[in-house]
Amino acid sequence: MSNQNTFFALADFLIPAHGKMPKFSDVCGYADVEKSLDFRVDLKPGFARGIAVDPANGAEARLESLNKEDSEAFSAITTIAIATYYMSPRVRELIGYPGQENVPYDSKATQFYLTDGSLGHVIARGRKYRPTPGL
Amino acid sequence: MTVEDLADRSARARRDEEVDVVIVGAGPSGSVAALHLARAGVSVVVLEQGEWPDYADYTGARPEHELVSTKLWHPNPNVRDNPNDYPVDTSTTDINPLMFAGVGGSATLYGAQWMHFLPSDFRVRSMDGVAEDWPFTYEDLLPYQLEIEREVGVSGLAGDPAYPPRGAYPFPALPMGSVGQRGALGMERMGWHWWPGSNAIPSEKFGELNPCVRRGTCLTGCPEGAKSTTDRSHWPLALKAGARLVTRARVKEIETNEQGLATGVVYVDANGRDRRQRAKVVILCANGVGTPRLLLMSGGAGNPDGLANSSGMVGKRLMMHPFASVLASYRDPLDSWRGPFGQQVYSLEFYETDESRGFVRGSKWNCMPSGGPVGVSGATGSKVYVAESGRFQDFWGANLHENVARRFGHSLIWGIVGEDLPEESNRVVLSKDLVDSDGLPAPQIVYKVNENSNRLLKFNIDRCLESVRAAGAIETLVSTPVRESGWHLIGTTVMGDDPKRSVVDQWGACHDVPNLYVMDASTFPTSGATNPTATIMAVALRNTRRMIAERRNQKVA
Ligand SMILES: Cc1cc2nc3c(=O)[nH]c(=O)nc-3n(C[C@H](O)[C@H](O)[C@H](O)COP(=O)(O)OP(=O)(O)OC[C@H]3O[C@@H](n4cnc5c(N)ncnc54)[C@H](O)[C@@H]3O)c2cc1C
Ligand code: SF4
Numbered sequence: 001m002s003n004q005n006t007f008f009a010l011a012d013f014l015i016p017a018h019g020k021m022p023k024f025s026d027v028c029g030y031a032d033v034e035k036s037l038d039f040r041v042d043l044k045p046g047f048a049r050g051i052a053v054d055p056a057n058g059a060e061a062r063l064e065s066l067n068k069e070d071s072e073a074f075s076a077i078t079t080i081a082i083a084t085y086y087m088s089p090r091v092r093e094l095i096g097y098p099g100q101e102n103v104p105y106d107s108k109a110t111q112f113y114l115t116d117g118s119l120g121h122v123i124a125r126g127r128k129y130r131p132t133p134g135l
Numbered sequence: 136m137t138v139e140d141l142a143d144r145s146a147r148a149r150r151d152e153e154v155d156v157v158i159v160g161a162g163p164s165g166s167v168a169a170l171h172l173a174r175a176g177v178s179v180v181v182l183e184q185g186e187w188p189d190y191a192d193y194t195g196a197r198p199e200h201e202l203v204s205t206k207l208w209h210p211n212p213n214v215r216d217n218p219n220d221y222p223v224d225t226s227t228t229d230i231n232p233l234m235f236a237g238v239g240g241s242a243t244l245y246g247a248q249w250m251h252f253l254p255s256d257f258r259v260r261s262m263d264g265v266a267e268d269w270p271f272t273y274e275d276l277l278p279y280q281l282e283i284e285r286e287v288g289v290s291g292l293a294g295d296p297a298y299p300p301r302g303a304y305p306f307p308a309l310p311m312g313s314v315g316q317r318g319a320l321g322m323e324r325m326g327w328h329w330w331p332g333s334n335a336i337p338s339e340k341f342g343e344l345n346p347c348v349r350r351g352t353c354l355t356g357c358p359e360g361a362k363s364t365t366d367r368s369h370w371p372l373a374l375k376a377g378a379r380l381v382t383r384a385r386v387k388e389i390e391t392n393e394q395g396l397a398t399g400v401v402y403v404d405a406n407g408r409d410r411r412q413r414a415k416v417v418i419l420c421a422n423g424v425g426t427p428r429l430l431l432m433s434g435g436a437g438n439p440d441g442l443a444n445s446s447g448m449v450g451k452r453l454m455m456h457p458f459a460s461v462l463a464s465y466r467d468p469l470d471s472w473r474g475p476f477g478q479q480v481y482s483l484e485f486y487e488t489d490e491s492r493g494f495v496r497g498s499k500w501n502c503m504p505s506g507g508p509v510g511v512s513g514a515t516g517s518k519v520y521v522a523e524s525g526r527f528q529d530f531w532g533a534n535l536h537e538n539v540a541r542r543f544g545h546s547l548i549w550g551i552v553g554e555d556l557p558e559e560s561n562r563v564v565l566s567k568d569l570v571d572s573d574g575l576p577a578p579q580i581v582y583k584v585n586e587n588s589n590r591l592l593k594f595n596i597d598r599c600l601e602s603v604r605a606a607g608a609i610e611t612l613v614s615t616p617v618r619e620s621g622w623h624l625i626g627t628t629v630m631g632d633d634p635k636r637s638v639v640d641q642w643g644a645c646h647d648v649p650n651l652y653v654m655d656a657s658t659f660p661t662s663g664a665t666n667p668t669a670t671i672m673a674v675a676l677r678n679t680r681r682m683i684a685e686r687r688n689q690k691v692a
Contacts, residue, residue, distance in 0.1 A: 018536040039199050040206055042216070067527050078531075079515045083202035086508045095543055097508060100195050102348040103473060105310045107338035113311065113331065118323055128297040128328055130487050132254040132272065135261040
């Protein structure tokens with residue numbers, strides 16, 4: 001199996017299709033993976049080790065052994081898989097995530113707690129601090 | 136002039152020039168001292184090991200944000216791996232200290248939650264029979280707190296019954312998102328205290344600060360320039376007033392003369408060369424880890440215990456506020472990736488001592504959004520929510536999709552900050568093997584979470600679970616004590632009247648070296664349970680004002 005296919009096998013085990021959600025390789029290409037690695041060059045060595053071995057006994061067994069024996073490689077594979085997946089515009093659309101968006105607001109608008117009485121209850125419950133005069 | 140242009144205005148002093156004051160560190164405390172000294176006509180040079188922030192580097196607005204920020208903007212310098220930081224030996228601590236090197240200091244990554252200490256924080260010995268009282272009171276500090284709030288541009292709502300009456304905040308409170316509303320609902324159902332969050336994020340344009348657009352990435356640097364950090368709030372004014380700032384300048388030693396008075400500092404410049412900055416007065420603002428580290432590195436060969444350490448207290452009594460978090464998911468959408476991250480709601484219900492609970496002192500809670508899908512999955516990163524079983528399958532496969540569907544956009548986090556009591560065994564020492572990029576010894580942290588903190592956190596977590604369930608939580612995840620939570624670094628050069636038991640007096644002057652000052656949270660006798668930056672800046676202002684008023688009486692070399 002090529003290294004790329006090894007990664008897809010591992011990533012599809014980590015992120016399979018489920019309900020309306022697609023599996024990893026349905027929405028992410030290897031170019032996306034490489035782009036993610038360029039953002040995190042610190043993960044490259046671990047990632048390379050993680051995909052260097054053919055998962056002959058299946059993806060789960062390979063991940064199990066990486067998790068136990070090479071936590072850095074496990075962390076690199078899983079971090080790249082999950083971050084790349086949730087950067088995919090299709091996945092973001094499915095989970096309703098516009099990214100860390102810009103939401104301007106009116107700083108002078110009256111806040112609900114001033115009109116629905118809820119903050120009034122807090123005030124009515126009375127003073128909470130312990131005064132310290134003369135101490 | 137824009138903030139970006141300021142870097143060009145920084146300047147070293149002339150060779151051999153003696154300035155009135157040299158300050159180590161350009162974080163919140165050093166920036167306050169620099170601005171007010173420069174305005175009083177004092178010649179000031181500030182040496183900062185980090186650089187000016189480049190706002191283009193903050194990834195909050197970009198798709199790769201969650202991937203990049205967990206490395207580049209990680210609050211633990213050992214993870215960030217940036218040569219401008221010093222590494223920290225964390226092999227002997229339960230909690231990792233968190234910080235950032237740069238103009239603006241650790242606040243570059245702070246949550247901007249803005250809280251004053253409470254009256255009882257200054258009187259813990261008198262009221263609760265533990266630790267020490269402060270040499271001054273809540274009332275003494277309040278005028279400085281209010282002045283700093285105006286400089287920083289804090290937004291909030293006055294009238295909180297958990298505090299004595301105070302004036303209005305400079306800006307109205309930020310809008311409370313669905314996350315805050317849900318957090319408040321749980322507290323209201325329990326009949327407990329809550330209050331709209333106060334944050335160092337002006338809700339309107341203020342000086343160099345832009346209005347917050349609720350991007351929710353405050354903890355990894357604000358790409359909008361809306362979160363108040365001193366590179367924007369203080370440095371434009373300080374440079375205008377004549378203060379000079381040298382970046383990539385790592386101070387390695389404070390020098391003294393035969394009379395034991397400070398004569399200046401030696402620092403390593405950006406090219407790795409040693410330079411000397413002579414000064415009549417030296418002020419340390421390098422935080423609760425960096426300040427004792429520098430004192431321990433100073434004093435010369437004849438002083439193996441470092442400088443200003445005749446009490447033996449330098450580095451001791453480190454307090455880091457053991458922290459727990461509770462993530463709660465709800466069926467209804469809460470838009471929980473939206474900011475402001477700071478705090479949408481806080482609670483001081485359990486702040487004061489109630490001995491029937493089995494511990495002294497108390498806690499502050501803050502309600503925050505839970506963030507993007509990668510973070511809430513709990514599957515990677517600092518593994519805050521990793522299951523006891525340690526089985527990776529619990530977080531992957533179908534479980535990943537289920538976890539994200541349940542939590543993403545539907546969850547909030549209550550952070551629980553507990554007061555940390557001072558213990559001499561919790562301390563900063565110099566590492567024997569780890570060094571920074573200039574070959575200087577790294578600090579080593581020796582710290583254990585004490586029994587009082589363990590009980591305090593357990594009690595508060597149980598109450599917090601009651602509150603979130605009262606508001607309809609369908610899932611809760613607890614993390615305690617969070618290892619990556621040493622964001623408040625306090626107590627390592629304690630202030631007091633007795634030179635045998637304290638390092639500095641109430642104005643920050645070292646008992647042993649009267650023209651050497653500490654103006655960061657190292658001087659705090661106790662830690663309170665609120666986020667400390669408001670109090671750090673207010674104490675720095677109080678000390679600076681006193682220094683200016685007494686400048687003719689200052690003993691110098
Ligand atoms: C992730 C995170 C979240 C936080 N959230 C909050 C919050 O919501 N609310 C709150 O009140 N507080 C918060 N804090 C804490 C807050 O950032 C600190 O209390 C505050 O920055 C302390 O200010 P300071 O000036 O004393 O120290 P710092 O801000 O740490 O500044 C010290 C400066 O000194 C420099 N320095 C150190 N040693 C040397 C040397 N030898 N030579 C030259 N320069 C040196 C450092 O590079 C640094 O820039 C948070 C902190 C972190 C890390
Ligand atoms: S929530 Fe506001 S202050 Fe925080 S990062 Fe976004 S714009 Fe900046």
